[in-house]
Amino acid sequence: MTGSHSGGLARVLSPTEVMLLTLSALSPVLSVFIGGNAVLHLAGTGAALGFIVGALLVATFALLYAELASSFPGAGGLYPSLYALLGGRWTFPYVMLAFALTFPAVGFAALGFGSFVHSLLPAISSDIFAFAGLLLAASLAVMNIKRNSKVIALFLVIELVALAVLCGVAVHALARPLAEVLAHPVQWSDGAMVPTGSVTICLAVVTGGWMSAGANWVTYFAEDMEDAHRRIGRVVAWAGLIAGVTIAVPVVLVVLAIDDLPAVLSSATPMTTFLMRSGGPLVGSVVTVGVIVAIFNALIASIIGNSRLMYAVGRDGVFPAPISRVLSYLHPRFRSTAGATFVIVALAAGCILLGEQRLLLLITGTFWEYFLMACAVLAGRQAGLLSLRFRIPFHPLVPIIGLAMGIGVILANWTDVETGRPSMAILLGMFALAFAWHEIRVRSGRGEVELKGSDLDDPLAETDLQLQDR
Numbered sequence: 001m002t003g004s005h006s007g008g009l010a011r012v013l014s015p016t017e018v019m020l021l022t023l024s025a026l027s028p029v030l031s032v033f034i035g036g037n038a039v040l041h042l043a044g045t046g047a048a049l050g051f052i053v054g055a056l057l058v059a060t061f062a063l064l065y066a067e068l069a070s071s072f073p074g075a076g077g078l079y080p081s082l083y084a085l086l087g088g089r090w091t092f093p094y095v096m097l098a099f100a101l102t103f104p105a106v107g108f109a110a111l112g113f114g115s116f117v118h119s120l121l122p123a124i125s126s127d128i129f130a131f132a133g134l135l136l137a138a139s140l141a142v143m144n145i146k147r148n149s150k151v152i153a154l155f156l157v158i159e160l161v162a163l164a165v166l167c168g169v170a171v172h173a174l175a176r177p178l179a180e181v182l183a184h185p186v187q188w189s190d191g192a193m194v195p196t197g198s199v200t201i202c203l204a205v206v207t208g209g210w211m212s213a214g215a216n217w218v219t220y221f222a223e224d225m226e227d228a229h230r231r232i233g234r235v236v237a238w239a240g241l242i243a244g245v246t247i248a249v250p251v252v253l254v255v256l257a258i259d260d261l262p263a264v265l266s267s268a269t270p271m272t273t274f275l276m277r278s279g280g281p282l283v284g285s286v287v288t289v290g291v292i293v294a295i296f297n298a299l300i301a302s303i304i305g306n307s308r309l310m311y312a313v314g315r316d317g318v319f320p321a322p323i324s325r326v327l328s329y330l331h332p333r334f335r336s337t338a339g340a341t342f343v344i345v346a347l348a349a350g351c352i353l354l355g356e357q358r359l360l361l362l363i364t365g366t367f368w369e370y371f372l373m374a375c376a377v378l379a380g381r382q383a384g385l386l387s388l389r390f391r392i393p394f395h396p397l398v399p400i401i402g403l404a405m406g407i408g409v410i411l412a413n414w415t416d417v418e419t420g421r422p423s424m425a426i427l428l429g430m431f432a433l434a435f436a437w438h439e440i441r442v443r444s445g446r447g448e449v450e451l452k453g454s455d456l457d458d459p460l461a462e463t464d465l466q467l468q469d470r
Contacts, residue, residue, distance in 0.1 A: 017149040025301035026214025029294035035211030040270040043204035044187025046196035048255040050204025055212040055244030062215035062240025070233030070390035073222035076312035093434035104362040107351030110134040113295040137299035138345040155297035162290025169279040170253035188265035206412040215240035220305035233390025310340035370406030374399035
């Protein structure tokens with residue numbers, strides 16, 4: 001089914017175009033450079049094991065997204081499937097948190113863009129570049145999504161070239177075998193190289209997995225995709241695998257190629273230091289430009305994706321009528337989510353003023369999605385409400401892995417007393433307040449919050465029972 005969907009978003013994107021948008025939103029370059037730096041500082045050469053195992057876990061976890069999305073493909077991402085399978089009691093808090101986290105996440109990406117551009121043009125404030133990048137990205141995001149996918153594809157090529165350069169430099173400078181790195185990881189600690197402990201390796205796996213994740217972005221473009229019910233499950237599954245490989249391989253190669261472990265691991269930016277030592281200043285500058293392009297590309301794609309969730313919430317009338325009308329407003333010519341894009345830019349611009357540290361407190365403690373998705377798949381299979389078009393093999397192994405990952409993320413955040421623990425406490429408090437408000441509303445006789453779930457009435461939606469009757 002192509003064209004306009006009930007006067008709403010247009011189903012014009014092919015699976016390839018959705019994949020390009022997804023890879024742009026999760027941004028492999030950012031995950032490699034920012035995430036790679038963080039895990040190299042945390043675990044040293046244990047970063048290789050962290051990214052390998054983490055990527056395998058999130059690629060497996062992406063299968064949960066795939067089965068849910070193939071059954072309930074809607075612009076709200078997980079929102080339609082969670083509502084259909086778990087009800088408003090658990091979906092309303094999820095929607096409220098997803099809604100609230102959008103603005104600091106976009107603002108944080110804009111600050112990253114400003115910081116990298118400022119490193120090349122130090123005479124101008126990084127905040128000015130952040131605001132300019134946000135406005136320019138939004139102006140592109142509100143254009144026709146079919147045209148946007150082509151622009152984003154061009155930027156993604158530049159991003160992948162930067163990664164290819166990094167991999168090429170690493171392959172040329174290989175210094176140690178993979179078996180040594182996996183069996184005897186070491187890290188820089190207190191001025192010396194020491195063995196990396198098992199607890200640290202576990203934290204590296206959680207962080208590496210978080211940095212390799214991103215298949216969920218496919219679900220935000222479900223109502224833009226042609227024949228989504230039949231095709232989106234496979235696209236999500238492949239996105240999880242491609243993202244894991246694209247992000248883990250460069251980090252592993254760099255670990256194998258570091259010539260001087262103390263010098264690189266003690267650096268504030270190990271990935272950049274490795275490039276400068278092994279590739280030279282020119283290569284380092286070229287890759288920096290690629291990083292800037294990658295952040296800008298991620299800004300565009302993430303604004304497009306997040307605006308779909310807000311559009312779905314507005315269309316369902318979750319908020320008061322004036323707010324819902326703004327969120328659900330579509331551009332009359334481009335059929336883009338213009339109203340939601342405006343709201344994202346306005347509030348993300350305010351978040352820029354908070355600074356990176358405060359924004360980190362709002363975006364690093366997420367953990368509930370693992371539990372909700374695993375429970376939704378278990379409940380959906382039990383009730384026969386999930387489509388047969390995409391099925392996770394070896395059920396219920398993957399949902400159990402999802403629950404274990406949720407516990408792992410909680411433990412990882414708990415050990416981070418500066419950011420992870422307070423972030424988790426803030427977000428858990430927000431989730432509890434939204435849950436309590438929903439329960440109070442129901443018990444007072446006003447009924448559940450009206451969460452209809454995007455696209456649930458699509459004629460292509462078929463459950464187990466419908467397909468088995470054939």
